[in-house]
Amino acid sequence: MGSLCFNDGVQDDRQPWWKAATFYQVYPASFKDSNDDGWGDLPGLISKVDYLHGLGVDCIWVSPIFESPQKDMGYDVSDYQKIYAPYGTIEDVDALIQTCHERGMKLILDLVVNHTSAEHEWFQESRSSRTNPKRDWYIWKPPRYDAGGNRQPPTNWRGYFAGSTWTWDEHTQEYYLHLYASEQPDLNWENAETREAIYEETMRFWLRRGVDGFRIDTVNKYSKRTEYIDAAVTDKNSPYQAAPEMWCNGPRIHEFIREINQVLAPFSAVSVGELSNTPDPKQVLPYVSTRARELDMVFEFSVIRLGNGDLFTGKYIYKPFTLSQLKALTEKWQCFIEGTDSWATVFCENHDNGRAVSRFGDTSTPELWRASARTIALWQATLTGTLFLYQGQELGMTNMPASWDISHYQDVEAVNFFAEAVASRNEQRIQATKHGLSILARDHARLPFRWNEDDNVGFTTDSAKSWMRIPREKGISVESQLGDRTSVLEFYREMLRLRKRFQGVFVFGTHTLLDRENESTWAYIKEGFLTTKDGHRMRGRALVVMNFTVERAPLVDVSAALGCAPESTRLMVTTACGAVRGAKDELSAWEGRIYCDFGPEICI
Template sequence: MAPHADPFLHNRIWWKEATFYQIYPASFCDSNGDGWGDIPGILSKIAYIASLGVDVVWLSPMFESPQKDMGYDISDYETVYAPYGTVGDVEKLIKACHDHGMKLILDLVVNHTSDQHKWFQESRSSRDNPKRDWYFWRPARYDEQGNRRPPTNYRSYFAGGTWTWDEHTQEYYLHLYDESQPDLNWENEDCRKAIYDSSMRFWLDKGIDGFRVDTVNKYSKHVNFPDAPITDRKSFIQPAAQFWCNGPRIHEFIKEMNGDVLAKYSTYDGQPVVTVGELSLTPDPEGVLRYVSAREKELDMVFQFDITHLGQGNGFQDKYDFTPWELPEMKQVVKKWQTFIEGTDGWTTVFNENHDNGRSVSRFASDAPEWREKSAKMLALWLVVQTGTLFLYQGQEIGMINAPKEWSIGEYKDVESLNFWDEAVRLENDGTDPTRKGRIMRGLQLMARDHARLPFQWNDTKNGGFSTGKPWMRAHDLYPEINAEAQERDTHSVLSFYKRLLRLRKEHRDVFVYGSFELVDEEKANTFVFEKHYQEKSARVELNFTKEVQILEEREGMKLLVSSYGKAKEGVLQPFEGRVFVNY
């Protein structure tokens, strides 16, 4: 295979080569039997986390919260939700991570707060309160019959509208998410300064190593709030992301956040702190590069969600109306976000699971008993050899799968899932959409956020060893078969395979982390083959996304580095097999 010239050798920095491990605290490990995971529970598993070979722990929100949206509705940035522990426990976690050679980042949730936050409580207390303008308040509109209407016709992320009426002050407030999550007004400089002090400096001063930045491109809205075009004539509320995503001052705000706060801190070992932004609804590489170009000094990298959107319906209202997809569609998504940084000073991320999506084995391969382990290993290989910074989600390393399809809607806890279900029931019952309940239930069974939030399966004891009490969410029925303890004893387990792959990723970082990407078989519907190149080094990756044996071409001058089956058969890919060949 001929050497490839890399058009741009990316500057090397610690977070590009790191593997991040996301922990969802409610569901990781419960130390006291109250049914909620907690920070002492995480501390008890630090040796396990370090043994994976990961470099950074990303802790999802553990701040004080009414938990309407599982901690993404924060009522106090400087306090820890009591069932999770205390600020002192977080300080112990910071030290434990550092002592084990890992860094720790927190979630930065500053597009909105909880309606229980003291800032919002002041803001809603009167129209002339000094913090009134820290949130978005607008008067009602009235139709020709004198009926009160919200200021705009926007549809929220969680179904329903984006404006809630406040009886006390006789105005509406804006919330892109649940009505309990009012949006902060970043146009107000005093508000921004308070955000920087309370949500960022408070924790950076305690030694954290950076942030995952929630909903990062929504801070700047079109504050004249025009109505959205009518695209759904059956509904008053309409999709309107163009008025709150990537707004007119968004890059100004992020530059300020970086320059005024982040640039003044370093990690425990003297490196730059890291930021990774949640960048939704930004489909064009040019738009993404504005956020991650090193010269712009905004964010280090972002999550772009095309891969996790596979199968989702079109638009906010149809998110859980499943749309079948074919492998060539996935290939184009991977190609797009693997190649968009070539020739630039930007960077990319690699992931296929997080707290907001169904499990990858169930979504992208097969969770049938005979295939789930093979599928998990194949998907692991697919991820680990891609260019960019690697992110894993708790339980991914043991091949956790979606909740059983037999579970009723009563087992689902997520506010988004329940809102979509309630809407489906209403639309079916009133005759607007007679088949909606069945379609939405199918979508939730595959893609709901709840699947990622099932308790971690540690062993084969009650509740999978997550808790001795009743878990806040039901443990998966298969924890006796899929659990970390059993896999730690098995050198051929999914867990052992992940550990091996993470070592190989570091050993071959030139081509796996920094290499350029070349898609080989764009139109083939069963196999996914691509090559990676870094100067004279090359790798070839072959993946079978089906239950059938697939015939493959011979390759010259390359040797097998790893097969997800352990033993590969010449000339064929076995069902749900992945392999990597290298030329050195």
């Protein structure tokens, strides 16, 4: 791009590449199977890089591909320097890096270093004896005993996948800590030798091969409170209690992340951390402050967790939410960086949540599905920060069909939570959990990517071999949408181009929410600096207005919202197509529009 855009006076050529970039998360098991075994792989991904490049993607993020027993779909790594064979080889990673770089694209990998697999050689050594040199690489504690002399875990903490965070090791007669499944023992970041091994064997190894950075899993859980005391009892029906305060944002966490930054800095590698259980902006800002030299970006989950119940025992007891709640949380995480040296991320889908159009949109009819998916695209593309898309989001992929029963869920979390509900013998809880899973479960995002309209959706050649069942839905595929200007895919392509062209407003601009209590329509102003064709800098304003209902809704006073004369306003984009477009003063069902106060004299 020859011209520059500005954000608070900072020129675009001084901004790091990743701020205005569009990242695209690939869940490799479900993306593209090249060898007909029913499991997506790296050669399949390589064959589709041109599709992603044409979509407008700047950087691909690949979910875990390392050697793993797959107890948690690769988030249980048994060897950080080997590739899980169904995905391919380390040479395939090299080829993927080269393919991306030849197209001016970047590649980041998923870094899982809060824990390893129980099959990792580090843990095998650690559990071999209490005197092994790697014993302290993990967190081991002796048992407690109750009044009756019965052995009990060291604390009453409940894990993310249900049950205790502690597992008894008969051989060495101690418990080890695991915040997730028992097959995922937590590393001991208090041990400097452990940290250096992590930096050398998991980070520098891949950076030297040319990867451009990492999405860093569970990034704020490395520093635990070392007193290892019981959590307060909040669930009297369970022996195990939610205790995120014991392991999130612990006493040494910023020290550890600054060390990570020192590893990444010589490679100019980008970092985006998964920041759980941190809903206070004051806690988030230190992680992403430029001066602090910790992380470039983080994922904060308040928006994407809407609808979830309590994170632990009631996570899948669905809680309906209002549009005003969605607005307020979006505003909060849009504005928290204003006046700071920090940065934000924009996302509404990932591998751990149900599909956005099934949660925030309307899938009751094909027409409303298309309209709401396009409006979600407009919402995401006009927000400040770095945009992250998840595979299939650009097609409007939906959750599993309602007709599928619980047997189709494979994710360890869904299986464990439902088993726990069944064990309670509480029919109301069982049905509520089943309903919540149908909306929120992680499995929904892991359905095979839909390349075409045949029975195998172009993912594999034999649907019977597919690791997950393939839904039979027409119209949600690359083949059916590519080239159709009314499609969800083509609208995403249009919005990504618009976002980049006017990045001074949409990527770097400020966010001002209007009419926050309105439960039908959502409007906000984006404002930032743009450049005219003759090279002058000017401030531009855009009004984003969206109807989140099936009824026609009145349009706000556009010129008043933009603060300019009616003849100075311009309709940039509408999500509506042809006859369904709303009148001049109203929005049709699920229609979104962008108006601006700048014209064709702007160039980016």
